[in-house]
Amino acid sequence: MNFKMITMGAMSLAMITGSALAGASTGxxxxxxxxxxxxxxxxxxxxxxxxxxxxxxxxMAMKEEDRAGIMKECGDEAIAKSHDNFCKMTKQLGGAN
Structure with a gap:
């Protein structure tokens, strides 16, 4: 009986933790x-x-940290592919100039 309760508790905790982690990163x-x-x-x-x-x-009107974040996202292959022209333009601008 104790083993069963411990197992059920562990499974519940794993499911709750998994849900929380999935919600933390929306992708x-x-x-x-x-x-x-x-x-x-x-x-x-x-x-x-x-x-x-x-x-x-x-x-240039964007905050520096916003530009840096976008440049970082454009460095991700999957994101850059779905935003190809935008990322090409940001790279042409060199991120800040």
Whole structure:
């Protein structure tokens, strides 16, 4: 009986911990956040990027830590692939200039 209760307790704890860890990382990118990304696009669906000059102005208007975070995300192959043109433009700007 004690062994059964210990086993059930351990299983419950494992399930709770697994759920908490799964909730902690949603797997979404800042590059999918319309609030951050809308200044770079002409449309609400974020499909058409603004001109290079407008893109650069929006990039420079961001906080340095936000630019660094986006550059880091663009370094991730899967994220960069799904945001190809955007990441290419940020790399052209060198992250800050």
């Amino acid at each position: 979404t990118s800042a590059l999918d956040d319309p609030a951050k990304m809308s200044p770079f696009f002409t449309d609400a669906g974020m499909k058409t990027m603004k001109s290079e000059a407008e893109f650069k102005a929006a990039w």
